[in-house]
Structures are given as structure tokens and as C-alpha cells.
Amino acid sequence: MTPLLSVSNLSFHPKRHWLSGGSEDFVLAPVNFELHQGETMAIIGENGSGKSLLARLLVGVETPSGGQIALNGETLVHSNRRLRYQRIRMIFQHSKGSLNPALTLGVQLEEALLLNTQLDEQERQRKIQQVLTQVGLLPDHQHFYRHMLSEGQHQRAAIARALILDPEIVIADEPFAALDPSVRSQTVNLLLKLQKDLGIGFIFISHNLGIVRHMSDRVLVLSQGKVVESGKSEVVFSWPKSECTQKLMYAYQSLTQK
Ligand SMILES: Nc1ncnc2c1ncn2[C@@H]1O[C@H](COP(=O)(O)OP(=O)(O)OP(=O)(O)O)[C@@H](O)[C@H]1O
Secondary structure: OOOOEEEEEEEEOOOOOHHHOOOOOOOEEEEEEEEOOOOEEEEEEOOOOOHHHHHHHHHOOOOOOEEEEEEOOEEOOOOOHHHHHHHEEEEOOOOOOOOOOOOOHHHHHHHHHHHHOOOOHHHHHHHHHHHHHHOOOOHHHHHOOHHHOOHHHHHHHHHHHHHOOOOOEEEEEOOOOOOOHHHHHHHHHHHHHHHHHHOOEEEEEOOOHHHHHHHOOEEEEEEOOEEEEEEEHHHHHHOOOOHHHHHHHHHHHHHHOO
């Protein structure tokens, strides 16, 4: 079966500026993995290991130095960003900050449809209502401004923005980090449900190994820009091979057993 996402030899070397001298630059060594429809992959690793950079390369915000990304067997051309943003959508850590305070949620959802689809006004309205309902908000929330939404609703609004263009893959950078525990578990359950209902591929970055273990089918472990371990989550968590994974697990266990 053709994988939903196939990443081969994806690498990143920062462009050197003559003023930067000989300082050590961060390099993301070739990354390879496959993700199948309906699967969830977690990217874990210590601070500064390149997790967010990898997410930004996948979504198309950063330009890779080498390698290929194929979606359903079709190689993505980096210059075609519009199509890329439509098919692979990102949820950012600070969902509140990603909403424009001056525009209602509905206007922000409609903007994406106006820019990327040929839907007429009635169809756009139907789509907005559908996506709001999917994420557990009410159709009337489209008239709300950012300050009128609760923390949990901000997170749902961010997910609605990611889903409005019917993406094949959603990537989330630390989507749970800034949330209080009850909103966090609601968000985890919502994402699991949406993924099951819509069959999308989901990639997320998290330091919370409890959530990673609960949510992900596969896990990719980064250390200093290199993939040091990857595989099925149950295998990686039961028999961590790399020293880095063992350390991450040990640190997480000592944190949660306090
Ligand atoms: N566009 C870029 N050009 C050059 N270097 C970059 C670029 N983007 C990120 N980096 C470097 O990549 C390294 C990894 O950063 P990144 O934010 O991906 O780490 P991370 O694993 O997500 O860390 P954290 O868990 O702390 O969020 C950093 O040293 C950063 O300076």
C-alpha cells in the first residue's frame, strides 16, 4: 500500500552568511520515515534536537537542503506552497496567539476557503458550520472574537482552522504543552476521534511521553538533528534501544513519580 506520507533523506543545512564566520550551525541529518493513513506519529527528543525544524520542513515553511517528501506517492514540489499548505496543515503550540484578535473566528475560517477553494458563499458557510461542529464548537462560535473564547475553545478553533481545507495530514507542534490538564485530555480525545472519523495522518511533537504513548502508533526520536530511533510506539517504549530514548523515558518517569 502506498504510504500517505513518505519522507526520504530529508535534510537541512542552514545557509551560511559570510558574516557568521565559522560558528557551528545546526544540521538536520537525513530523515526517513513513512506514515500510513489514519496513523499517528510522535516526534520526541531533547530540547533543540530539531523537532520543530522537522515539522516546519514537512509543512513547507522551511526549505530543505535535500531529500524528498511524497504525499500519496506524489512528490511535493517545494515551490508549490499553496497546495502544500492545503494538504498538510499545522496546529501551533499557542493556539490563542494564532488567532487574529481583530477578526471573528468565522471570518478567519472563511479566509482560508476564499484563498484556497472555489466554494460559493453558501458552500463556505456550510463548510464552516460543519468544521465547527466536528471540533465540538457551535455554529454560532463563528461570530466570536478571540477574547470571547475559553482556553479549550481556542484549541478547538485552532483544530478547526487546520481541518477547514480537508487536509490529508495535520502536524501539531506541542499542542498540549500550554493546556491545563482537563483541557489537555479533552484535546487528546478530540484529536483521536477526529483522526478516526476523518482518516487523516497526524504528526505531533510532545515532551509528554504519557500522551505520546497513549496517542501515537509510531515514534521518531531525534537527538542533535539525527534520528536515533524510530518504530512502533509499543516497541520503542517497551524496549528503548538508544541511550537518548532511555534518558527521555527516565526523565519523564522521575517527573511523573514525584
Ligand atoms: N531556519 C533555521 N536556520 C538555521 N537554524 C535553524 C533554523 N530553524 C531552526 N534552527 C536551529 O535548529 C535547532 C533545533 O531547533 P528546534 O526548534 O527544531 O528544536 P526543538 O527540538 O523543537 O527544541 P524544543 O524542544 O526546545 O522546542 C536550533 O539550534 C535552531 O537554532
